[in-house]
Amino acid sequence: xxxxxxxxxxxxxxxxxxxxxxxxxxxxxxxxxxxxxxxxxxxxxxxxxxxxxxxxxxxxxxxxxxxxxxxxxxxxxxxxxxxxxxxxxxxxxxxxxxxxxxxxxxxxxxxxxxxxxxxxxxxxxxxxxxxxxxxxxxxxxxxxxxxxxxxxxxxxxxxxxxxxxxxxxxxxxxxxxxxxxxxxxxxxxxxxxxxxxxxxxxxxxxxxxxxxxxxxxxxxxxxxxxxxxxxxxxxxxxxxxxxxxxxxxxxxxxxxxxxxxxxxx
Numbered sequence: 483x484x485x486x487x488x489x490x491x492x493x494x495x496x497x498x499x500x501x502x503x504x505x506x507x508x509x510x511x512x513x514x515x516x517x518x519x520x521x522x523x524x525x526x527x528x529x530x531x532x533x534x535x536x537x538x539x540x541x542x543x544x545x546x547x548x549x550x551x552x553x554x555x556x557x558x559x560x561x562x563x564x565x566x567x568x569x570x571x572x573x574x575x576x577x578x579x580x581x582x583x584x585x586x587x588x589x590x591x592x593x594x595x596x597x598x599x600x601x602x603x604x605x606x607x608x609x610x611x612x613x614x615x616x617x618x619x620x621x622x623x624x625x626x627x628x629x630x631x632x633x634x635x636x637x638x639x640x641x642x643x644x645x646x647x648x649x650x651x652x653x654x655x656x657x658x659x660x661x662x663x664x665x666x667x668x669x670x671x672x673x674x675x676x677x678x679x680x681x682x683x684x685x686x687x688x689x690x691x692x693x694x695x696x697x698x699x700x701x702x703x704x705x706x707x708x709x710x711x712x713x714x715x716x717x718x719x720x721x722x723x724x725x726x727x728x729x730x731x732x733x734x735x736x737x738x739x740x741x742x743x744x745x746x747x
Contacts (some may be wrong), residue, residue: 484616489524489552489575490628492714493653493693500708503554505697505719509534511545513720518549526554526716529568530579540571540609554630560586562601565593570608575628577655582638584648587631591650594627596620628652630695634660639683646690653713654694656683671699677706684711 492501501523506514509532517525527534527542534542539555546553555573557564560581568576578590592600604620611619629650633639634657646654658671658680667673671680680696684707687694693713698704704717718726732738 484612484626487552487574487626487628489554490626490652492523493628496693496713500712501714503551503714503716504723505716505721506542507532507719507721508724509538509542511541513724514542515545515549517720518546518551522551524552524554524575524714524716526556526577527573528556528719529558530556536567536571539568539573543572556632560590560593562589562593565590566603569594569602569623569627570605570610572609574610574626575630577630577632579632579657580634580638580660581631581645582635583641584644587645587648587651590631591629591648594629595624595650599624630655632657633683635664636661636679637664639679639686642683642686643690646687646692651692654683654687654692656680656694656696656712658696658698672703680707681710 489501503522503524503526504517505526505528506517507528514525525546527539529539543553552575553573554575554577555568556577556579557568560578565576576594581587581590594600594602596602596604607614610623630653631645631651632655633642633645638645639661642654645651658676661679662668662671662673662676665676665679667676670676684694688711695714695716696707696712697716698707699718701717704715707715
């Protein structure tokens, strides 16, 4: 009654080209639905940096579910209760921010598994189990749950191989903006030293036998990341695309866009 998690399958099957996604920052279901029909393979519901609560996340999951795209939910924190609620709400690919070491990685995985393999709280009727209509849901749920751990600092990057080696971790994800901040170069993802660490992260993940994803501000940067070996990539966000195009059109029509710039994330 529940189809396979195509995002998790991509992580295992090494598709011919890296799956392409984008961030959902507006929190609007109509925008998420529209983005899902634009050709993206996946869309990230961002509960970390956007005021999206659980009800809002469900609305976005429903919107994306009606499109060809797969949904990824980035949590606000590596928190057992939050993970339980998001999984019960129907998320199947979850991204954990700011994972710093293998212990935190093990905790993240445990939060997504029912006992005896983990500590996920048990409820029989919720959206994830199609309100109790999925046979053997408790025994099969983890088969279609993908755990993505976000590496965001140099100290975490130094432990990337041991984090990736934790049983149950499906992929790493490098956060380039926070990485640059941890290096004392906040906002300068293009700096050669930051780029060197971004390239290093891909090599470390692959040395551990795990795929790794990343987000870039524009197609040119994303193509560079693909060249480094990143297995799945996102480009910008719905908000950045909307505001960026608005500024472009205002300027083209002689309006005063001022010196305003827009972040690509």
